[in-house]
Amino acid sequence: MKLVRDTWLVFSRQMTLVLRNPIWIIVGLTQPLFFLLLFAPLLRPLFGDDAYQIFIPGLLIQLAIFGTMFVGFALIAELRQGVIERMRVTPVSRLALLLGRCLRDIVQLLVQAVALVLLAIPFGLSVQVENLLLTLALLAIIALLCSAVSYGIALALRSEDALGPLVNAVSVPLLLLSGILLPLSYAPGWLQNIADLNPFSWAVTAARELFAGNTGADTVWQALLIVGTIAFAGVAWAARAFARGIR
Amino acid sequence: MIQTRGLRKSFRTRQGLVEAVRGVDLDVKEGEIFGFLGPNGAGKTTTLRILSTLLPPDDGEAIVAGADLRREPGEVRRRIGYVAQGGGTWDEVTAREELVMQARLYGVSRAEAKQRAAELISAFQLESFADRKCRTYSGGQRRRLDIALGLVHRPRLLFLDEPTTGLDPQSRAHVWDEVRRLRDEGMTVFLTTHYLDEADALCDRLAIMDHGTIVARGTPNELKREIAGDVITVGVTGAGEQVLKLFEAEPYVRDLEPVGDRLRLYVDDGATAMPRILRVLDDAELSLASVELHRPSLDDVFLHKTGRSLRDEAA
Numbered sequence: 001m002k003l004v005r006d007t008w009l010v011f012s013r014q015m016t017l018v019l020r021n022p023i024w025i026i027v028g029l030t031q032p033l034f035f036l037l038l039f040a041p042l043l044r045p046l047f048g049d050d051a052y053q054i055f056i057p058g059l060l061i062q063l064a065i066f067g068t069m070f071v072g073f074a075l076i077a078e079l080r081q082g083v084i085e086r087m088r089v090t091p092v093s094r095l096a097l098l099l100g101r102c103l104r105d106i107v108q109l110l111v112q113a114v115a116l117v118l119l120a121i122p123f124g125l126s127v128q129v130e131n132l133l134l135t136l137a138l139l140a141i142i143a144l145l146c147s148a149v150s151y152g153i154a155l156a157l158r159s160e161d162a163l164g165p166l167v168n169a170v171s172v173p174l175l176l177l178s179g180i181l182l183p184l185s186y187a188p189g190w191l192q193n194i195a196d197l198n199p200f201s202w203a204v205t206a207a208r209e210l211f212a213g214n215t216g217a218d219t220v221w222q223a224l225l226i227v228g229t230i231a232f233a234g235v236a237w238a239a240r241a242f243a244r245g246i247r
Numbered sequence: 248m249i250q251t252r253g254l255r256k257s258f259r260t261r262q263g264l265v266e267a268v269r270g271v272d273l274d275v276k277e278g279e280i281f282g283f284l285g286p287n288g289a290g291k292t293t294t295l296r297i298l299s300t301l302l303p304p305d306d307g308e309a310i311v312a313g314a315d316l317r318r319e320p321g322e323v324r325r326r327i328g329y330v331a332q333g334g335g336t337w338d339e340v341t342a343r344e345e346l347v348m349q350a351r352l353y354g355v356s357r358a359e360a361k362q363r364a365a366e367l368i369s370a371f372q373l374e375s376f377a378d379r380k381c382r383t384y385s386g387g388q389r390r391r392l393d394i395a396l397g398l399v400h401r402p403r404l405l406f407l408d409e410p411t412t413g414l415d416p417q418s419r420a421h422v423w424d425e426v427r428r429l430r431d432e433g434m435t436v437f438l439t440t441h442y443l444d445e446a447d448a449l450c451d452r453l454a455i456m457d458h459g460t461i462v463a464r465g466t467p468n469e470l471k472r473e474i475a476g477d478v479i480t481v482g483v484t485g486a487g488e489q490v491l492k493l494f495e496a497e498p499y500v501r502d503l504e505p506v507g508d509r510l511r512l513y514v515d516d517g518a519t520a521m522p523r524i525l526r527v528l529d530d531a532e533l534s535l536a537s538v539e540l541h542r543p544s545l546d547d548v549f550l551h552k553t554g555r556s557l558r559d560e561a562a
């Protein structure tokens with residue numbers, strides 16, 4: 001239970017820091033708002049009234065990936081500031097140092113996601129509560145995966161200059177191969193085959209099924225299982241990096 | 248309180264292997280202020296990081312606060328406090344919040360953590376800024392908070408890495424007082440410094456480190472005596488060669504050299520040599536114009552051991 005307690009301690013400190021620097025919340029919310037206001041209207045002629053129903057789930061997944069992929073930057077800043085070293089000489093659980101931060105990232109993401117959904121409702125979006133909750137669970141798992149991996153990489157590289165390009169190099173193909181911007185049913189066969197290897201494309205498909213009201217669709221549990229498994233592996237890897245890098 | 252044998256640590260860098268610590272043996276006694284004096288890059292921080300479990304040594308053994316460094320790092324962590332050279336606080340939180348969190352990290356309950364934070368705030372006189380964000384603190388205020396953070400779990404042994412570097416004289420004096428107070432309460436304090444006066448005035452015993460090894464150790468007085476004893480300079484009116492001859496035969500004079508119209512005598516102990524010197528001059532019926540007793544500084548010690556002056560390095 002020390003792990004839970006320590007995770008909570010790290011999480012509360014991280015939340016305090018976020019709340020004292022609300023600029024990040026505002027930036028985090030305006031980005032999806034831009035997509036909602038400036039990009040979604042382009043889809044209307046293509047998809048008619050379904051435009052938001054198709055686009056918002058993808059946007060949520062994108063938010064979960066890109067909102068958390070870069071969290072490693074904050075860790076590098078903390079390493080430089082010496083706060084990590086200060087934590088390391090205490091008996092605090094090393095895993096808690098990782099999980100507390102991931103938890104902060106998840107909470108931050110879920111707040112943004114809920115805000116985005118609420119904003120889209122006046123535009124004609126509709127979703128049942130249980131389907132929304134399932135989508136949020138999926139988003140939380142993605143956020144856990146991306147933030148843990150980002151922290152793990154940050155710890156290995158210890159340099160902002162190296163982290164930025166690396167994360168970009170990984171995330172752009174992931175984004176393009178996920179069907180976030182446009183459904184992959186428009187893609188040629190070979191592109192669809194590659195996209196099938198991208199766990200996030202499963203997540204996007206699942207989220208669209210949920211927003212279409214198909215709670216029982218196979219892709220829903222498949223996506224949860226796939227992303228869940230990878231998230232578990234990602235956290236295990238990052239936890240090892242934490243245990244070794246900051247033993 | 249600390250015993251180490253043959254501690255070693257090298258870093259692999261693109262430019263090759265840096266041997267930061269090359270076989271360090273230490274014995275730090277309970278309840279003393281132990282100082283680590285050395286120029287930049289001597290390996291002081293690396294040694295401290297090894298002893299506080301932050302870095303695994305490549306080789307060597309250490310018992311820190313009664314726990315084996317390799318086998319029980321968790322136990323070592325519970326028993327020691329460590330204040331890093333650069334400190335480590337978040338800008339957007341207050342000293343009180345940092346102290347409470349730090350205590351909680353050691354498993355202390357919330358109520359108890361608040362209590363301890365309040366105690367440390369008053370002990371370190373942080374009241375006037377304890378509820379302001381750390382971002383707004385002066386260097387001295389920040390340093391006092393760093394030290395207080397190392398004490399929330401009431402360790403028996405505190406490591407302070409350059410506690411006063413970059414502080415103004417008043418803040419330095421303040422930190423010195425705190426360190427002495429901790430020692431008087433029974434704590435063992437292990438600090439590093441590259442200030443000669445700090446090593447001299449504050450430390451009960453010290454080790455001088457250079458290029459990853461310890462080149463000298465002892466109390467500040469022992470170290471200084473080991474080198475040259477004391478230096479006595481006498482000025483004698485209207486005498487030259489004659490005076491030199493007079494003292495060459497004296498057994499307690501280790502070495503002597505004329506400097507201008509004065510004579511420098513290196514002796515083991517100035518306090519006992521002084522009256523004998525005066526008697527010699529008296530017996531020779533020479534009249535004394537001036538006499539001066541200097542204690543050799545730690546810089547002389549460093550100079551003697553390494554061939555370089557610490558003062559030049561620090562400048």
Ligand SMILES: Nc1ncnc2c1ncn2[C@@H]1O[C@H](COP(=O)(O)OP(=O)(O)OP(=O)(O)O)[C@@H](O)[C@H]1O
Nearest residue numbers: 258260265267285286287288289290291292293294
């Ligand atoms: N992580 C590291 N990687 C590579 N080299 C390192 C690392 N840490 C320290 N060194 C090197 O080890 C040597 C000793 O460094 P250390 O920080 O222990 O010196 P120091 O005595 O604390 O010096 P200062 O008075 O400047 O703080 C230096 O040459 C330093 O460059």
Ligand SMILES: [Mg+2]
Nearest residue numbers: 291292293332
């Ligand atoms: Mg140092």
